[in-house]
Amino acid sequence: MARTHLIRQQPAGKAETLRFTPHRVAGQAGTSFKPEHFAAILEDPPQQGFFEVHAENYMGAGGPAHAALESIRRDYPVSIHGVCMSLGGPSPLDPQHLERFRILVERYEPAMVSEHLAWSTHENVFFNDLLPLPYNLTTLLHVCEHVDRMQSTIGRRIFLENPSTYVAFDHSTISETDFLAEVVRRTGCGLLLDVNNVFVSAANHRFPPITYLETFPLAAVGEVHLAGHAEQVDSEGQRVLIDSHDGPVADAVWQLYETIITRCGPVPTLIEWDSEIPDWPVLRAEALAAQEILDRHGATGQVRDAAE
Numbered sequence: 001m002a003r004t005h006l007i008r009q010q011p012a013g014k015a016e017t018l019r020f021t022p023h024r025v026a027g028q029a030g031t032s033f034k035p036e037h038f039a040a041i042l043e044d045p046p047q048q049g050f051f052e053v054h055a056e057n058y059m060g061a062g063g064p065a066h067a068a069l070e071s072i073r074r075d076y077p078v079s080i081h082g083v084c085m086s087l088g089g090p091s092p093l094d095p096q097h098l099e100r101f102r103i104l105v106e107r108y109e110p111a112m113v114s115e116h117l118a119w120s121t122h123e124n125v126f127f128n129d130l131l132p133l134p135y136n137l138t139t140l141l142h143v144c145e146h147v148d149r150m151q152s153t154i155g156r157r158i159f160l161e162n163p164s165t166y167v168a169f170d171h172s173t174i175s176e177t178d179f180l181a182e183v184v185r186r187t188g189c190g191l192l193l194d195v196n197n198v199f200v201s202a203a204n205h206r207f208p209p210i211t212y213l214e215t216f217p218l219a220a221v222g223e224v225h226l227a228g229h230a231e232q233v234d235s236e237g238q239r240v241l242i243d244s245h246d247g248p249v250a251d252a253v254w255q256l257y258e259t260i261i262t263r264c265g266p267v268p269t270l271i272e273w274d275s276e277i278p279d280w281p282v283l284r285a286e287a288l289a290a291q292e293i294l295d296r297h298g299a300t301g302q303v304r305d306a307a308e
Contacts, residue, residue: 020074020108024077025112026266026268028050028291030271031052033052033053033069034273037283038068041072042071046076050076050079050111051079052270053069053079055082055084078108078110079114080105080108081115082116085101085146085150087116087147088118088139088146090142093150098154105154112222112223112268113157114159115160116160116161117133117162117163117179117183132169133169134172135175136174140174140182144187147189148187151187157189160183160192161191161194161225162198162216163201164200175215176212181220190221191221192222192224193216194224194226195225195260196227196228196243196250196272198212203239213256221260221264222267223267223268223270224257226254227243228248229241229253230242230246247276249289254293265297266295266298271286273286
């Protein structure tokens with residue numbers, strides 16, 4: 001599909017040039033976009049699916065990274081996934097980071113925009129982690145304020161991702177699923193349901209993942225993530241799962257995913273693979289496995305588009 005230039009009517013005689021053809025992602029499976037796969041992706045004609053990028057990798061003004069992403073965006077929908085906004089932190093959002101994010105959204109007109117229910121900054125300290133937060137009224141007010149600020153700045157509804165957790169807080173007075181539901185109610189955001197995160201957290205905290213899903217606000221889910229995880233043993237000899245994104249989706253996660261799609265319908269689904277990156281056909285095969293499940297449930301269910 002060639003790049004097009006469209007004109008969208010704006011109030012007071014203003015017009016805005018759209019650099020890319022809009023794409024829908026309803027009922028489709030996609031993958032993380034990795035520069036290692038760029039040449040292989042271009043070898044084939046455009047196919048069904050979409051690509052997701054981490055916003056922070058594209059906040060420079062130009063260069064090879066943007067040239068590659070622009071080429072991908074001409075033929076495919078793109079989802080922008082933030083990892084450093086620190087929506088769960090007590091400090092105000094970094095205005096410079098927020099503005100860079102806004103420019104990126106304006107530049108690529110993504111089909112979906114998402115961020116994490118986590119924090120990663122404290123005053124002038126920046127952590128290379130998505131850290132957990134206590135679920136209580138104080139944190140809820142911070143998160144809602146930050147989600148409102150982000151959505152109003154970028155002019156888009158965002159999807160908030162459930163975390164993978166390894167510790168729980170004594171100060172939590174609200175369950176994670178109730179916390180997410182209340183953020184949705186107060187801000188109008190949607191949710192990104194990371195199935196691997198559910199599985200990892202359930203194993204680490206010793207609860208059945210299906211119990212978590214029974215109270216999860218599935219009606220707000222606009223995107224699903226799937227990924228691989230690793231298993232370690234802690235200092236007390238206890239099994240711990242790590243959300244590592246360095247391998248294929250586990251069979252148990254696929255089973256949980258099919259349960260979710262049975263309940264939600266064919267929600268746009270992304271395969272994440274961020275380290276130990278395989279050749280493109282391997283990653284593509286994971287997306288095709290998700291697509292087969294989406295297609296099977298799309299034949300009888302209602303296809304939900306991320307923009308709705």
